[in-house]
Amino acid sequence: MDQAKVAQDVLTLVGGEENIDQVTHCMTRLRFNLHDDNKANKAQLEKTPGVMGVMKNGGQFQVIIGNEVAGVYKELAGSMKGGGAKPAASTGEGTAKKRNAISSLFDFISGMFTPILPAITGAGMIKGIVAILVALGWMSNTSSTYIILSAIGDGAFYFLPIILAISAARKLGSNMYIGAALGAAIMHPTITALLGSGQPVTFASIPVIAATYSSTVIPIVIAIWIASYVEKAVDRVTHASVKLLVVPTVTLLVMVPLTLIAIGPLGSIIGSGLSGGISWLFDNMSILASILIGGTMSLLIITGMHYALTPIVIGSITALGYDFIIPLMFAANWAQAGGALGVGLRSKHGQTKSLAFSTSLTAIMGITEPAMYGVNMKFKKPFIAALSGGAIGGAFMGLFHVKAYVITGLVGLPSVAAFISPSISTLIYALLGGLIAFVAATIITFIMGIQENTDTAAEATTEPVASTSASQQPMDADAVAATLIQTETAARQMKATEVWSPITGEVKPLSEVPDPAFAEEIMGKGVAIEPTEGRVVAPVNGTVFSVSKSGHAIGLVSEDGTEMLIHIGIDTVKLKGKHFTPHARSGQEIQKGDLLMEFDLDAIRAEGYVTITPVIVTNINDYNEMIRSAEKQVQTGDSLYTLT
Structure with a gap:
């Protein structure tokens, strides 16, 4: 690459x-x-x-x-x-995007945890390696080497609040070092000893609830979130000449006591509640919970919701010493590997086989995206098989209460150290659960089969081609290849899609469109039309897959898979729907000539907008050739171009 x-x-x-x-x-x-x-x-x-x-x-x-x-x-x-x-910065066209609360939360969680993954992954792997060495009897748990290695593994988790404070502050746009100072203050040995003494503690006569903050997640995250507002508020009212002195001083004086008095204890209660709730769920409904999470884990990854599990996983390990969710991730990942392997076994195309086998191995190692997006979701049925395999493997994990004892970044074969416990049985059950998910997904994929495109004639099964000579000897390899190429070319030319003009007006090349995305054919290929009337009709039989809220753009897909975009004018998104009257909606089936949109041509031009309208094919790479009509003036329904 x-x-x-x-x-x-x-x-x-x-x-x-x-x-x-x-x-x-x-x-x-x-x-x-x-x-x-x-x-x-x-x-x-x-x-x-x-x-x-x-x-x-x-x-x-x-x-x-x-x-x-x-x-x-x-x-x-x-x-x-x-x-x-x-x-x-200003984005020119349109307005900055607005996220809903759930999207903002997932964005914050992912943005906060992604940068710190190397630290906690490395520390987690070291903890796993140490556990293996002790379990095999190769290291004594009283030796100085063990103590030092344990400190290396435990350090990132013990001081996790400080690491999280830096990452959260960076994500929130506040000062990372003020955040680190806040985290360090609540973890200061004197504070830890004071809160653990069992004696009543007060600050300015206000009771301070005893809590332990080492290895915690939620208290520091809430504290940094509130601190970001305090810091910015103080910054706004402070003169530039004294900001360096006033802003950090006031922020720390407000936030450290507030965290010790209210935020920390509340966060600890929430964290303990989440960990306890997960533990109760797996203690009382282990198999059902494992089937549900194991079977939907890949869907959670696709939607980004798996990031919501990160603080729960860390909280469980730090509070309870183990976690039930990581084993289910392990099963789900191996199920994706099995789905890809099934594709490789069923496919008749060499390139697909190669991709499927290689991504299956990658998924076994813990990197599932190539298998999931590049293979399983592409063929659809293997993805369903992978979800089923994850549920089956999850059921096994739940039956034997498989736990993970450390956090690893990649949940795959290299992370099996996460399952080492005082008993080797947990590791064995984890490997068996992953293998069951893998085999189940492979078998289900193989049984369900896959639907492949057979465009490559060289990989299709063909009858032997006989020569016309008297000896009836078979043609040589070059002749066979030439015949196959000719046959494939003829087949492609026979499969043609004709696109009719959706607008009445003057046909122009895309190079005349004053927008590089269209003029340079980045979006796709086609033509542009300068409208003479404000009507858009369906250029093909098919389905409307999108109509922009502003009405200026319509996305279509024809019955044979041609994906098209009709973009009425340039920068007309800024009109926010004014002068546009939609007559079609997303998901609506259409026939050639159906009215899709009306627009006030004169009003749009009067507001200073260019009305030239690109009519392009966005999946142009699926076709060999686009043959454009020679007509310069077209009516709705006239031939615009043909795709072969």
């Missing part, structure tokens, strides 16, 4: 640097916070070499790269002036 080229392509297709508020990355994805998601060309990104998929979750625009994401991110950040984090 040319990481620099992929980074540059992604940067361009997400709307350029000016459309990026912030970008981070996890194990497989570039995670963008964009000013305007509509400026990102999702369809073109999905076709970009090196990009496995694109999705929007939790308020983030996510570009799935795979194993080389770190290198692509490095190239991307290096080419940006802000190095990957940029302040908010």
Whole structure:
């Protein structure tokens, strides 16, 4: 992979640097916070070499790269002036996107935990390795080596509030070091000893409830969230000449006592309640809960809701010493690997087989996105099989109460150390549960089968081609290949899609459209029409898959899969629906000539907007050729172009 080229392509297709508020990355994805998601060309990104998929979750625009994401991110950040984090800026067209509360919460949780994963993953793996060495009798748990290694593994978890304080403050746009100071204050040895003494503690005659903050999550997160408002409020009313002295001083004097008196104890209660609730659920309904979570874990990952489980997992391990959710993630990941393996076994195409087998191995190692997005979801049935395999493996995990004792970043084969306990049985049951999920998903996929495109004639089964010579000898390999190519070309030419004009007006090339996304054919190929009347009709038989709220854009898909965009005017999104009258809705089936939209042509032009209208095919890469009509003036229903 040319990481620099992929980074540059992604940067361009997400709307350029000016459309990026912030970008981070996890194990497989570039995670963008964009000013305007509509400026990102999702369809073109999905076709970009090196990009496995694109999705929007939790308020983030996510570009799935795979194993080389770190290198692509490095190239991307290096080419940006802000190095990957940029302040908010005007986006020109449209307005900045507004997220609902749930999306904002998931965005905050993912943005806070993603940067600290290397620290807690490394520490967790070290704890697992130490547990293995002790279990095998290769290290004494009283030796100085054990004590030092244990400290390395425990350090990130013990001081987790300080690490989280820095990450949360960064995500909230407040001072990271004030956040770190707040976390350090509530974990100061003197404070810890005071709160653990059993004696009544007060601050300015206000009772301070005893609580332990080491290894906790929720108290410091709530504290930093409130501190961000306090810091910004103090900053607004403080003169610039004394901000350095006043802002941190006032913020710490307000927030540290407030955290010790109210926020910390409340957060501890919430954290203990969540951990206790999860523990009760798995103690009393273990199999049902395991089937439900194991079977839906991949769906949670797709929607971004799995980030809501992160504080619960950490809280459970720090409070109880173990967690039930990580084993179910293990089963779900291995089920995705099994689904991909099933595709490889059923596929008749060499390229699909290669992709399926390689992504199956990657998923076993804990990186599931290539298998999930690149293979299983592509063929649909294998994804259903993977969900079923996750549920079956989850049932086994629940039956034997499999627990994880440390946190690992990748939940796969390298993370089996997470299941080491005083008894080796937990590890055995975890591996068996993962294997059951893997085998079940493989078998279900193989039985359900997959539907493949058979465009590649060379991979299709063909009858032997005989020569016309008297000897009736078979044709040589070159002749067979030439015949197959001719046959394939003829078949493609026979399968043609004709697109009719949706608008009456003058036909112009896309190069005359004053918008680079259309003029440079980034969005797709087609023609533009300068309307002479304000009506848009269906150019094909098919379905409307989107109608913009502003009415200026209509997305269609024909019966044979041609995806089209009709974009009425340039920058007309700013009219916010004024002068547009929709006559179609998303999901509506249409026939050629059905009225889709009416617009006031004169009124739009009077407000200074260009009305030239691109009519493009966005999945143009699925076709060999676009043959445009030679007509310069068209009526609705006239032939516009033909796709073969």
